[in-house]
Amino acid sequence: MPTEILYGVEVALNGLMAGVLYALVALGFVLIFKASGIFNYSQGVMALFAALTLVGIMEGQVPFAHLINAIFGTKIHHFGWEVPALLAIALTTIVMVVFAWLVQRFIFRHLVGQEPIILFMATIGLAYFLEGVGDLMWGSDIKTLDVGLPQGASFWIEENTAFLGGEDFYGFFIDKLDVVAAVVAAVLVAGLVIFSQYTKQGRAMRAVADDHQAALSVGISLSFIWVLVWSLAGFVALVAGIMWGAKSGVQFSLSLIALKALPVLMLGGFTSIPGAIVGGLIIGVGEKLFEFLIGPMVGGATENWFAYVLALIFLVFRPQGLFGEKIIERV
Amino acid sequence: MKMMKLAALALAGAVASGPAVAELVIPDLSYRTGPYAAGGIPFSDGYQDYFALLNARDGGIGGVPVRVVECETGYNTEKGVECYESTKGEGALVYQPLSTGITYQLIPKAMTDGIPLHTMGYGRTSAANGKVFEWVFNYPANYWNAASVAVNYLLDENGGDLSGKKLALVYHNSAYGKEPIRTLEELAKKHGYELSLLAVDHPGQEQKSQWLQIRRERPDYVIMWGWGVMNQVAIQEAANINFPMENFIGTWWSGAEHDVTPAGMAANGYKALNMNRINPDMPVFDEIRTHVHEAGNAAGDGSNVGSVLYTRGMYAAMLAAEAIRIAQEKHGVADITPAMMRDGMEALAMTDARMAELGAPGIGPEFSVSCENHGGSGMGIVQQWNAADGKWVALTDYIMSDASVIDPLIEEDSMAFAAEAGVEMRCN
Incomplete structure (x- = not known):
C-alpha cells in the first residue's frame, strides 16, 4: 500500500482518538443542556477545577494555603500525606457533588423560569468565579497529574503494522493514553445510557428533560434532578480533566478545552449523548485529515478553525445537529 | 482678615503635607492569573523581590526607595495597555511588559509619553536599533x-x-x-x-x-x-x-x-x-532570603527562588536598578525622571566584575548599551534538563549569534518602521 495512504490512515486513527477526548468534554455540556436547557459555559472550568482538586488531594495540599498564610502569617502548604489515586478520585467526585449542590442552592434555584440567556450569563459568571476559587484554593502553578495511566506510543501496534508499508513507513502511531481515553469514554457513555434508561433517577432525569412542568406535576423534584445532573457533569468534567491533564499537566489553560467541545456540540446536537460521541469523532477525523491533506498548502494550524467550519456546514443543513431533537414550535 | 486666614490655612496645609517624598516608581505588568500564570508568577516574584532587597538592604537606589506598582495583565494585550495607562501617571521610570503583544501596543505610546520600555528577550526584535527606537531596549538579546x-x-x-x-x-x-x-x-x-x-x-x-x-x-x-x-x-x-x-x-x-x-x-x-545563567547558589539569592523573605516581604511564597524564570525576573530588575544608578550618577540627581532613566539604560555596561559585585557572578553576558545598540550582546547559552536531579544544567558558555545575518534584518525592519512612523534617525 502506498505510504501516503498508510499515513493518511494513521492520521484518521489519531483523529478518532482525539475526537474521543473532545467528546468527553462535550458530554458534560450535553448532560446539563438536556436536563435543564442551560448551556453551561463553565464546563471547561469545571474540568480544570476537578483536575486541580484531584491533584491537590493526591498531593495532600492544604486548600487555600496562600490565603491562610497571608492572613495568619503561617507557612503551611501540605498536610504531609499522599492519597492514592482511586481514593482521591472518589473524594474529588464528592467535591464535585457538593459543588453541584452549591450551584443549585445558590444560583439556579433563584433563576427558575428565567430566559435561557439569563441562565447562560449565570454560567459565565460561575466560570470566572470557579476559576478564581480554583486559583485561590490550589494555586496557579502547573501540577503533574499521575494517576497511573499509560502514555506514549504503543510499540506493539507500531511493530505489528510496520510490515504494511515500505522502509519509509514506521507502523501506526497510537498513543496508549488515547486508547485508555477511548475505553473510558465507551464505559462512561454505556454507564450514562444504562443509568438514564434503567434507574428511577435516570427516568426522572429524562422526564425533566422532556417537560419540566409535567415532571413537577408527577412529583419529581426539579432541585434534586438538577443537582444530580450537575453532579454527573462534574464527574464527566473530572474524567476529561484527568485525560487532558495527563497530557499537559494540570494548569489553567485546561479550561480552554471547552473550545474544542463547541464544534462537537454544534455537529452532534446539544441534547444527544451519542451525538457528542459521533460529533467528536467526525470533528477529530475531519480536522486531522484536513491538516494532513490541505494544511501544508496553507501554512498549517488549520485545526482550530476547520473544526468550526465543519460544524457550520452541518449546522446549515441540520440546525439541530446530527442527533439533536428537531425544533418544532407550534403557534 | 480673610487673607490672613487663607494664608494661615495654606501654611498649615503645607506643613501637614510636608515635602513630597522622593521615590523611584517601577510598574510590574505581571500575570498571576490565567493560562500563562505559571510563567508570569516566578518572573514577577524575582522582579519584585530584587527591588525589595534594595529597599531593605540599601534604602533603595542612591538613597531613594523603589516603589513597585504591580498591575495584573493576565497576559492579555488590552489589559496590558490599561495597566500602562493607569500607572504611567505615577511617574513610571521603565516598563517591562512581559508580552510581545503588549509591547507592540506600547511602543508608539512610550515614544509619545517618553517612557522607556525594556523588552528583555521578547517584543519587537528590530528595537535593538537605537537609532530608530529611542525609547525601546531589548538587551541582552532578542x-x-x-x-x-x-x-x-x-x-x-x-x-x-x-x-x-x-x-x-x-x-x-x-x-x-x-x-x-x-x-x-x-x-x-x-x-x-x-x-x-x-x-x-x-x-x-x-x-x-x-x-x-x-x-x-x-x-x-x-x-x-x-x-x-x-x-x-x-x-x-x-x-x-x-x-x-x-x-x-x-x-x-x-x-x-x-x-x-x-x-x-x-x-x-x-x-x-x-539569555542568562541559572545558579541557585548565587549570593544575591541568600541576600533576598535574608532581607526580603525572612522579613515577610516576599512577592510570592518564596518557593521560586533560583528557578529559571525567577532568576530572569530578578536579572531584569538588576538591569533596571543598574540603569537607575547610572542615570543618577550621570545627572547628579537621585530622584530621576523617565528621560534620565532612558539615558541610564543607554549608558548601561554590565561587566563580570560588576555582576560579581552585585552578588550574581556570571548571571548574564558582559554587554554594553549605546545610542545605536539597544540590543546588548545578543548571546545565549544552551541548557539541558536533567530529570533525575530535577534541574537545568548549562551545556555551553555564552554563544555568539550571527551578526552578519541578523544586523541587516534589524536594519531593514527598523527602517520600515521609521518610514511608517515618521521617525527621525538619531545618534548622528
Whole structure:
C-alpha cells in the first residue's frame, strides 16, 4: 500500500482518538443542556477545577494555603500525606457533588423560569468565579497529574503494522493514553445510557428533560434532578480533566478545552449523548485529515478553525445537529 | 482678615503635607492569573523581590526607595495597555511588559509619553536599533539572536556543517512564534539545512498533527518557539513519538522547570536556550532570603527562588536598578525622571566584575548599551534538563549569534518602521 495512504490512515486513527477526548468534554455540556436547557459555559472550568482538586488531594495540599498564610502569617502548604489515586478520585467526585449542590442552592434555584440567556450569563459568571476559587484554593502553578495511566506510543501496534508499508513507513502511531481515553469514554457513555434508561433517577432525569412542568406535576423534584445532573457533569468534567491533564499537566489553560467541545456540540446536537460521541469523532477525523491533506498548502494550524467550519456546514443543513431533537414550535 | 486666614490655612496645609517624598516608581505588568500564570508568577516574584532587597538592604537606589506598582495583565494585550495607562501617571521610570503583544501596543505610546520600555528577550526584535527606537531596549538579546544561537550551537554539534540536515520549527501561531522564521530561513540559505515550519494554534493543548508530521518526516532537529501549555504538550508529544530529546531545543521562553516536569523522566535531555545563567547558589539569592523573605516581604511564597524564570525576573530588575544608578550618577540627581532613566539604560555596561559585585557572578553576558545598540550582546547559552536531579544544567558558555545575518534584518525592519512612523534617525 502506498505510504501516503498508510499515513493518511494513521492520521484518521489519531483523529478518532482525539475526537474521543473532545467528546468527553462535550458530554458534560450535553448532560446539563438536556436536563435543564442551560448551556453551561463553565464546563471547561469545571474540568480544570476537578483536575486541580484531584491533584491537590493526591498531593495532600492544604486548600487555600496562600490565603491562610497571608492572613495568619503561617507557612503551611501540605498536610504531609499522599492519597492514592482511586481514593482521591472518589473524594474529588464528592467535591464535585457538593459543588453541584452549591450551584443549585445558590444560583439556579433563584433563576427558575428565567430566559435561557439569563441562565447562560449565570454560567459565565460561575466560570470566572470557579476559576478564581480554583486559583485561590490550589494555586496557579502547573501540577503533574499521575494517576497511573499509560502514555506514549504503543510499540506493539507500531511493530505489528510496520510490515504494511515500505522502509519509509514506521507502523501506526497510537498513543496508549488515547486508547485508555477511548475505553473510558465507551464505559462512561454505556454507564450514562444504562443509568438514564434503567434507574428511577435516570427516568426522572429524562422526564425533566422532556417537560419540566409535567415532571413537577408527577412529583419529581426539579432541585434534586438538577443537582444530580450537575453532579454527573462534574464527574464527566473530572474524567476529561484527568485525560487532558495527563497530557499537559494540570494548569489553567485546561479550561480552554471547552473550545474544542463547541464544534462537537454544534455537529452532534446539544441534547444527544451519542451525538457528542459521533460529533467528536467526525470533528477529530475531519480536522486531522484536513491538516494532513490541505494544511501544508496553507501554512498549517488549520485545526482550530476547520473544526468550526465543519460544524457550520452541518449546522446549515441540520440546525439541530446530527442527533439533536428537531425544533418544532407550534403557534 | 480673610487673607490672613487663607494664608494661615495654606501654611498649615503645607506643613501637614510636608515635602513630597522622593521615590523611584517601577510598574510590574505581571500575570498571576490565567493560562500563562505559571510563567508570569516566578518572573514577577524575582522582579519584585530584587527591588525589595534594595529597599531593605540599601534604602533603595542612591538613597531613594523603589516603589513597585504591580498591575495584573493576565497576559492579555488590552489589559496590558490599561495597566500602562493607569500607572504611567505615577511617574513610571521603565516598563517591562512581559508580552510581545503588549509591547507592540506600547511602543508608539512610550515614544509619545517618553517612557522607556525594556523588552528583555521578547517584543519587537528590530528595537535593538537605537537609532530608530529611542525609547525601546531589548538587551541582552532578542528573538533573532536566539534563533541564531540555536543554529550556531547545532553547527558546533555537527562540526560546523549543517548542509543536508533537516530542521523543523514548531512555533506558536502568533506574532511571537513567527519571529524566528525569517532568521532561520536566512540561516538556512547560508548553511544549507532544510527548514520545515509547523504552526501550533493557541493555546497548543492539541498538537497531534504536528508531531505525527515530525514522526513522518524525521527531522534531525526540532526547534520550538512556544509559551504556556504549548511547551508542556510539545515535550510530552515528542516523548510519545520517541523523538530524541537531545535533538529538541526550545527557545528561552520554552525552558522553565514547569515546562518539563509534567512529562516526568520522559523530558530528560530536552534542551533550551537561556539569555542568562541559572545558579541557585548565587549570593544575591541568600541576600533576598535574608532581607526580603525572612522579613515577610516576599512577592510570592518564596518557593521560586533560583528557578529559571525567577532568576530572569530578578536579572531584569538588576538591569533596571543598574540603569537607575547610572542615570543618577550621570545627572547628579537621585530622584530621576523617565528621560534620565532612558539615558541610564543607554549608558548601561554590565561587566563580570560588576555582576560579581552585585552578588550574581556570571548571571548574564558582559554587554554594553549605546545610542545605536539597544540590543546588548545578543548571546545565549544552551541548557539541558536533567530529570533525575530535577534541574537545568548549562551545556555551553555564552554563544555568539550571527551578526552578519541578523544586523541587516534589524536594519531593514527598523527602517520600515521609521518610514511608517515618521521617525527621525538619531545618534548622528
